[in-house]
Amino acid sequence: MTGAALADPPLVGAITVGGERLLQQRCDRESFAEYRAAGGYRNAVRGAGVLRELSVAGLRGRGGAAFPTAIKWQAVAERPGPRHVVVNAEEGEPASAKDRWLLRHRPHIVVEGALAAASAIGADTIWIYVADRPAAESAREAAAELRADTSLGPIPRINVVEVPHTYVAGEETSVVRAIDGGPALPTTKPPRPFERGAAGSPTLVQNAETLAHVALIVRSGAKQFRGAGSNTAPGTLLLTISGDCIRPGLVEVATGTRLREVLALAGGVRGGGAPAGFAFGGYFGGIAGPRTVDLPIEHDALRTEGIGLGCGAVIVLGTHRCVVAVAATIGKFFAAQSAHQCGVCVRGTAAIQGALERLRGGRADPANVEQLQRFAGLVRGRGACALPDGAANVVESLIREFPGTVADHVGRVCLRCRLPVDDVIPNLAARPVTSGARPEETRSREESQ
Amino acid sequence: MKLEKVACLEELSDRKLLRLKGPGYDLCIVLTDNKVHAFANRCPHTGARLHASRVRHNVLTCSHHLAQFDLCSGSVLTFPMEGLDVEKTGPLVVFDAEVDADGWVSVDLGEIELYGRGPVR
Numbered sequence: 001m002t003g004a005a006l007a008d009p010p011l012v013g014a015i016t017v018g019g020e021r022l023l024q025q026r027c028d029r030e031s032f033a034e035y036r037a038a039g040g041y042r043n044a045v046r047g048a049g050v051l052r053e054l055s056v057a058g059l060r061g062r063g064g065a066a067f068p069t070a071i072k073w074q075a076v077a078e079r080p081g082p083r084h085v086v087v088n089a090e091e092g093e094p095a096s097a098k099d100r101w102l103l104r105h106r107p108h109i110v111v112e113g114a115l116a117a118a119s120a121i122g123a124d125t126i127w128i129y130v131a132d133r134p135a136a137e138s139a140r141e142a143a144a145e146l147r148a149d150t151s152l153g154p155i156p157r158i159n160v161v162e163v164p165h166t167y168v169a170g171e172e173t174s175v176v177r178a179i180d181g182g183p184a185l186p187t188t189k190p191p192r193p194f195e196r197g198a199a200g201s202p203t204l205v206q207n208a209e210t211l212a213h214v215a216l217i218v219r220s221g222a223k224q225f226r227g228a229g230s231n232t233a234p235g236t237l238l239l240t241i242s243g244d245c246i247r248p249g250l251v252e253v254a255t256g257t258r259l260r261e262v263l264a265l266a267g268g269v270r271g272g273g274a275p276a277g278f279a280f281g282g283y284f285g286g287i288a289g290p291r292t293v294d295l296p297i298e299h300d301a302l303r304t305e306g307i308g309l310g311c312g313a314v315i316v317l318g319t320h321r322c323v324v325a326v327a328a329t330i331g332k333f334f335a336a337q338s339a340h341q342c343g344v345c346v347r348g349t350a351a352i353q354g355a356l357e358r359l360r361g362g363r364a365d366p367a368n369v370e371q372l373q374r375f376a377g378l379v380r381g382r383g384a385c386a387l388p389d390g391a392a393n394v395v396e397s398l399i400r401e402f403p404g405t406v407a408d409h410v411g412r413v414c415l416r417c418r419l420p421v422d423d424v425i426p427n428l429a430a431r432p433v434t435s436g437a438r439p440e441e442t443r444s445r446e447e448s449q
Numbered sequence: 450m451k452l453e454k455v456a457c458l459e460e461l462s463d464r465k466l467l468r469l470k471g472p473g474y475d476l477c478i479v480l481t482d483n484k485v486h487a488f489a490n491r492c493p494h495t496g497a498r499l500h501a502s503r504v505r506h507n508v509l510t511c512s513h514h515l516a517q518f519d520l521c522s523g524s525v526l527t528f529p530m531e532g533l534d535v536e537k538t539g540p541l542v543v544f545d546a547e548v549d550a551d552g553w554v555s556v557d558l559g560e561i562e563l564y565g566r567g568p569v570r
């Protein structure tokens with residue numbers, strides 16, 4: 001499945017202070033010349049100054065965990081070189097499309113961020129790690145355009161690595177394993193990539209959107225960056241809004257914007273009425289109830305409510321959807337995407353899938369609901385990667401946010417559960433290759449410099 | 450329990466951790482911004498050792514999942530980047546450290562029995 005082209009998401013709009021930052025209303029690809037003419041690659045700050053500026057900006061990762069970027073950079077920078085930078089644009093969450101949009105349409109903003117990171121931490125190699133073929137081609141073209149221009153002086157080697165689109169391929173230890181020629185499957189930690197990553201060297205694995213924000217920080221400064229968004233997670237973020245809304249697509253919002261405003265940009269709930277809920281983070285962050293429309297879209301604020309914003313993919317569930325059917329479908333997804341390396345993940349995600357299917361089919365008794373909750377507790381934090389935590393999040397959020405609905409499903413068949421939800425809960429075409437995988441079959445790598 | 454004269458100020462190079470381990474205790478002391486701090490050699494996130502961690506001003510960054518703690522109060526400044534129960538990470542256990550007129554450092558461990566046995570959290 002390496003190199004499949006995924007759907008190109010439309011743009012929906014922006015709610016930021018001072019307009020869009022990363023998104024531009026364009027269907028074409030921003031060329032090197034165009035990007036440069038608009039002020040790109042003229043970064044005022046370089047080297048250690050980038051790290052200082054980043055620290056003031058308070059940028060947090062956009063790949064899922066929202067970890068402060070400057071702390072991770074410092075951890076890589078203080079280890080002996082050589083060092084590597086990886087642009088993680090694999091985007092394993094099926095409901096997310098932001099990273100592939102950036103690489104397809106604005107590759108240079110991502111590459112400039114990666115160059116700034118490399119200069120700050122003293123890295124001599126940049127890897128662009130993708131699953132989407134057009135995004136990979138656009139990245140290769142960007143690297144070639146940079147090479148052809150001599151005015152920027154010496155720059156690090158830029159390599160593009162393509163992997164099959166699976167859920168675990170984007171996890172950072174899978175990323176370094178695939179770059180080193182292995183299958184894109186997680187490894188145990190420690191060592192973490194910031195300690196020992198690609199080719200055994202300290203490696204900064206950073207989400208593509210995070211690096212695009214870095215490019216803006218080095219160009220316009222931390223103060224400008226902090227001009228939008230909340231104090232603890234400043235700036236804007238890209239949301240992929242999909243499901244039962246009228247205009248699904250990409251939105252750029254200041255952190256702290258209410259979901260209600262985003263939903264309005266997306267044209268509201270398809271079919272009218274109130275949403276039944278939202279699936280958050282892609283599938284990783286759990287399912288939240290309709291009350292979520294009035295919560296600020298910000299990692300910390302949502303976390304205190306038990307919701308994970310993840311990589312910013314939000315699926316709107318229309319009035320007619322049954323959240324139990326949605327949870328069962330997501331449970332099935334996690335069981336299928338388990339890389340079959342850790343016993344607790346294989347058995348745990350399968351058990352969760354089975355129990356959710358029973359609930360969906362009206363075959364569950366009260367003991368099964370308790371059992372479901374127990375399974376969630378048992379798998380959390382027990383895998384080599386956090387995939388089982390995604391399955392646990394779905395179960396725990398379902399029981400916490402929709403206790404009445406869950407109770408109604410015990411021993412009773414729900415007719416709405418019979419409706420398929422695959423149109424809003426898409427699957428991935430590829431599954432992790434778990435045994436007998438020859439690395440050359442699972443990846444294709446191109447060195448562009 | 451008070452540990453008297455555990456180190457001399459001259460032995461402490463700026464921001465370098467000194468590990469002190471003995472019966473019932475395992476702690477680190479560090480000189481930063483002209484002040485000596487003492488804290489349990491145990492990260493409140495997973496219980497991992499802290500003596501390979503980094504100190505800058507009064508901020509300690511755990512080498513395992515990069516959580517950050519304030520050395521004055523022990524409070525969590527940044528939650529760990531990953532791992533189990535990230536948001537349940539409690540404060541770092543810090544102890545009073547004094548430097549006398551001759552430059553000797555003493556550390557007051559307080560209720561050391563409690564520290565020796567139970568989890569730090």
Ligand SMILES: Cc1cc2nc3c(=O)[nH]c(=O)nc-3n(C[C@H](O)[C@H](O)[C@H](O)COP(=O)(O)O)c2cc1C
Pocket residue numbers: 060061062063064065066067088089090091092093167168169170171172173205206207208210211385386387
């Ligand atoms: C199962 C799993 C899948 C992941 N998939 C992705 C992914 O597709 N893209 C991504 O950027 N990060 C993904 N991550 C997070 C990465 O491990 C890593 O934390 C991230 O790329 C760091 O970038 P950031 O700090 O800019 O967010 C995944 C994590 C897990 C546990």
Ligand code: SF4
Pocket residue numbers: 168185186187337338339340341342343345346382383384385386387388
């Ligand atoms: S936890 Fe699951 S998905 Fe993650 S490495 Fe283990 S088996 Fe693979």
Ligand code: FES
Pocket residue numbers: 492493494495496497511512513514515516529530532
């Ligand atoms: S053990 Fe210290 S941050 Fe995890």
